[in-house]
Amino acid sequence: MKLRTKTARFTNPLYLESGRILEPYEITYETYGELNDDKSNVIIVPHALTGNHHAAGRYGNEAKPGWWDKFIGDGKTLDTTKYFVISTNNIGSCFGSTGPQSPNYPSNEPFRLNFPVLTISDIVKAQRILFDSLGIHHVRAIIGGSLGGMQAICYAIEYPRFADIVIPMATTAYTRPWAIAINKMGIEAIRHDPAFKDGHYDVDDIKDNGMVGLAVGRMAGHLSFLNEASMREKFGRNYTESDGLYELFGRFEVERYLEYNGYNFSKNFDPLSYLYAVKTMNIFNAARGSDTLEEALAKIKCEFHLISFKGDVLFFPEEMHEIHEVMCSLGKSSHCSYLEVDSDLGHDAFLIEIDKFSDHVLKILGDK
C-alpha cells in the first residue's frame, strides 16, 4: 500500500460559521493507494475527536499502525489496491493542520485562546477546499465514526452530490446533554489547571509532563468509549498487585488503566486542541441551518447507511436509529439503511470490531 503524508497550505480566507475567518491555514493529510485516471475511486475517512490523519499503515518502524489500519489497506475492507483513501487532519487539531498553537497571521504568535471555535461544517468546508485543490470534486464514499461520523452526516446534508455513499458510524445528528456532560469534566479540569495558564502554557512542558486536567478529561472520555459490561469483562474487580487494599490511593486495575491512558494522552495531545475539539462536538447539530432535522435530512441525495453499536454509551444506538426513522419518514428508505452491530465493546467498537461490519460495508460499496 502506497502511503503518502502531505501538508497543503491555503491563503484564501476560510469563512467560518461563527463569522470569523481563518487565513491562512494548512491541512495535513494522508493518502493510501493510487488515484485512478478518472478520479472515481476516492474514499474519505474523517477522524474522531482526538484522532489524526494517520489512519492506516506504518511510518518506518512505527510500533502501532494508523488508527483504522484493520479497515484500510491492500485486501482489507477499504481495499487500497482498488481505492484511493484520503484521511485529513481536522483543522483545530494538533497534528499538523492549523490549530490553536499555529501562528496567527500577521503577528506569528500562537492563536491560543484567540483561535476561532469551529463547527463540523467548518471542518468539512476546509476539507472540500483541499479536495478541490487536488482536483477531486466527487468521491465514491465517506466513512467515519464518532466525530468522523458527524462529518460524514454533514457532507451528506451540505454537499448532497459530492459522495455516492455516506456511512456514518457510532455518531449522532445532534450532541445530547449526556455527551456534553461527559465532556464537561475535561473542560473544567483543563481550564482551571494551574498548568493551563489561560492557554499560555509551554507546549514542550506539557509534552514532557502531561497535564492533570487533560488526563482527567481523557479518563471521562474512556468511560464513554467503554461501558459497564466491557469494563467488567476487561478489568473485573482486579486490584493492582503492588497496591494495598486499605491504602487510600491503592488502585483497582480499572483505575490503573485510566491513569495510564489519561496521563499518556495528556503528553500527546494539546490541551487547547482538546478544548476546541470538544466544543466542536458539543455544538454539533445537523439541523442547524435548517428549521428541523427533517428539513436537514431531506437534502440528502446520496446513499446513506447508518451503523451503530449496541453497547455504545457515548452516542446511543437510539440516536442513529432516530436518523434512520426520519429518513424513512421522508420516503428515502430505498437509499438509506440502519444496522445496529451486536457488540459488547461500546463506542470504541467502530475502531476494533471491523469483522462485525466489514461485509456490510463491502456490500454497500458493491465489492461483495
Add this chain to the structure above:
Amino acid sequence: MKLRTKTARFTNPLYLESGRILEPYEITYETYGELNDDKSNVIIVPHALTGNHHAAGRYGNEAKPGWWDKFIGDGKTLDTTKYFVISTNNIGSCFGSTGPQSPNYPSNEPFRLNFPVLTISDIVKAQRILFDSLGIHHVRAIIGGSLGGMQAICYAIEYPRFADIVIPMATTAYTRPWAIAINKMGIEAIRHDPAFKDGHYDVDDIKDNGMVGLAVGRMAGHLSFLNEASMREKFGRNYTESDGLYELFGRFEVERYLEYNGYNFSKNFDPLSYLYAVKTMNIFNAARGSDTLEEALAKIKCEFHLISFKGDVLFFPEEMHEIHEVMCSLGKSSHCSYLEVDSDLGHDAFLIEIDKFSDHVLKILGDK
C-alpha cells in the same frame, strides 16, 4: 415530629477491618419520633456517599429539609408517629462524626491522610456500638439507598438477627469497575489539585472558595446520579442565555448545572472525606470475609427486600437482580423480594420518586 440531633463519644477502641484502630471516635446522629417502651419501633436509615445524619425535618428556618424528608415524618411512609427513626452520620464523614479532619489522639492534630481507610463493615460496626449505647439491640427495619444500601446489605449479612427487615435500594453487592471508574475522576482531580496540598489544605479556605478537583469529581458523580434520558428531559440542548454559541467557554444548560452543583458541593464537603468515602464505596464487596457471594448471602436471616430503579446507571438494576437470584438459589425466596421501579430519573430516583415505592415499603413493614 420530634427531631433530635446528638453526638455520642466512644473511648473504647474501634478495631477496623484494615487492622488499624480508631480511638476515640464520635458519631453524630438524628432521631425522629419517639422510642416506644419495648424499643420495638426502631428504623435505621443509613446515608449515601456524601449524605449526612440530617435525613428529615428542618432545623429552625432551614430552607431545605433533610435529604429523605419526603419519606420520613408524621404520616409519611416511615411514619414517625409510629416509628423511631435513627439516622447516623457515617464515621469518615465531615458532618460531625469522626473523620479525616478530626483531631488524632494524642497529638490533637487533624488526621488528614493518616485517617484509616474504612469499609462498610467498619461504618456499620461503629453504628452498632452507638445503638448498643442507646440500649437498642434489635430494630424493626434498616432501609438505605446507594452507599446506604451497602450498609443495609452489610447489616443483613454480618448481624443476621439484628433487624426484622432490611431494604437495600439502588445499590450493589460489590462495586464494579464502572462505578470505580466514575469515582476515579474525583480521586485524580482532588489529589493533584494544588489546593489539596497533600491533604494539608486550610479547611476554611476550601469552605470559602471550594476546590476545582472536588467540583470535577462531583460533576462525574452527577453523571451517574442522572442518565442520558433524564438529562435530555431536564436540559435538552438548551444553551445558557448569557453565553455565545461560538465562545470557547460558552455553556449548555447541562454544563451550567454541573458547574453550579459541582462548585457548590466543593464548598460544602471536605475533600479528604470525599476521598475516604469513595474509597469505602470502591472496596465494598459483600462477599469479602466469605468464600463467595452465595456463602455471604446464606448468612441472611431477616426479611430482605431489594429495590432497584430502571434508569440507574451507577448501580444497574441487574446488580440488585443478581442478589435476588442468589437468594432464590439459596432457597430464601420466601423472605426475599426484588422490585425494579420503573423510573426515568436514574440513581437519584430513590431520593425523589418516593411515590413509586412507598406502598411497597408500607406492605413490607406490615403497615398497609
